Amino acid sequence: MAKRIVIDPVTRVEGHLRIEVEIENNVVTNAWAQGTMFRGIEQILQGRDPRDAVYITERVCGVCMASHGWTSAMAIEDAQGANVPRAAQLIRNLIAGSLWLHDHPLHFYHLSALDYLDVLAVNHYQGNVAELLAVKNKIMSLVTAGDTAPLTPRYQPDSYSVRDPEIVTTALAHYLEALKIQGKAKKMSAVLGGKQPHQSSIVVGGVTIYPRKEQLEAFRTLLNEVVSFAELTYVPDVVSFCTGPLLELGKAGVGAGPGGYIAYGGFPMDDSGIEKLFKGGFISSEAPGVVEALDMSRITESVASAWYKEGEPAHPWAGETVIDFDKKGAYTFIKSPRYKGETAEVGPLARMLVMQHSGLLDLMGRYGIKPGAVARHLARAQETLLITKSMYRWLDDLETLLGSKTVRPDIHDSKHWDPPAQGQGAALNEAPRGALGHWLKIDQHVISNYQMVVPTTWNISPRDEKNIPGPVEQALIGVPVDPDNPVNVVRVIRSFDPCLACAVHLIDADGEKIVKI
């Protein structure tokens, strides 16, 4: 007999996600991912001056704001033919890079690690390290007070859970330390971005901040602390978890996605903006390991399973976002992005596979780890190392540029401030959770259409017009699950680090439920 399990809301993800799975003989046989919150950012943008989009799109999300502001500026710059000066590119890289250093450790410690820890094992810690004893006392006093949320998730520890008291207590100590590090990474983006959340330095054509020497010094001091945590604590923790207690899950490839991967590329490394830290490309599920060059015209969004007015799959420039609550067969507010009609996973694993990152491929090969939930955690850690190294390079280059005595370098392309009366632009970029694209059309000086195709739109996408499920839906099928303790379901979902706020962009202004499911 098939059983149905509904997890609503899925916690420790950003935004509202509802997951429904069908289970037979303790294995998931079918899955539906639903974005149940509708916002309306794409509609809000219509009729506005294109330059407003930088600030408005940042409000899509409370996590990856700078990625949206930056990508929006790039899309408008594409419409204008603007040239962003190198100093501005470096400042943008540093603001967005700070986001990565904030997001990835947060995802591991605060959103995911608890799925793999038997937290109450702290009580059996017998060592005498003062810091760990303090953690033990702190957690046990919460237990006594009956107040262990969010440290004890609603699922029970299982055979994959780490129970060694020393490892659990150390991981919890790092969980607490990572909370402080998050704050420092946020502060870094505020130093150059003007404020947090929602930076205000990035504008169309460049940036508005001309950092003083003290600001760069403050940034570097914070960077040293954040990088030292990332390199000496976070990455080693992820590697030891993935190649230790989680190895069996990793070798079994639990949570493997569709096998198709897409990355757009991001973080310009030189003046031309052509050489990038992350490379763009597509890997088809039909040809694993073969990276194809991207053809932007092959990106489409289907609305077959979404509460939007029926229509053929459309390229984002021609896309529409018109609500249809009564549509038969629809079950989500998320559209289905596809590349050449194929489902593709985005995010750190996609990026690292597309760029054939030797560090990740070596680790996966050495330990026999297959693509899946564990590989996603490993990929996130490996790309963090690319970011930490690049942050120093960008900061050094910026200091050299700004320190030049003879010429004050440009931070803005002032010849291209006014957008064209008519035109269109697009930007393909990378956000912490994956490939991010903004497309806009301008008519009579204002935005006539604005379409965002966001990382979580790719990953949480529903069935398309050919009834092919999205990446998370496919990743869940085949996952072994104890129906009384479906922790494996959330382990797989959270390995994607979904953000539904980004994916849906709409909420009813009165806070009313728009649809009842």
Ligand code: NFE
């Ligand atoms: Ni709201 Fe986001 C990122 C974007 S969405 S967090 O990273 O763009 O998946």
Ligand code: MG
């Ligand atoms: Mg969209």
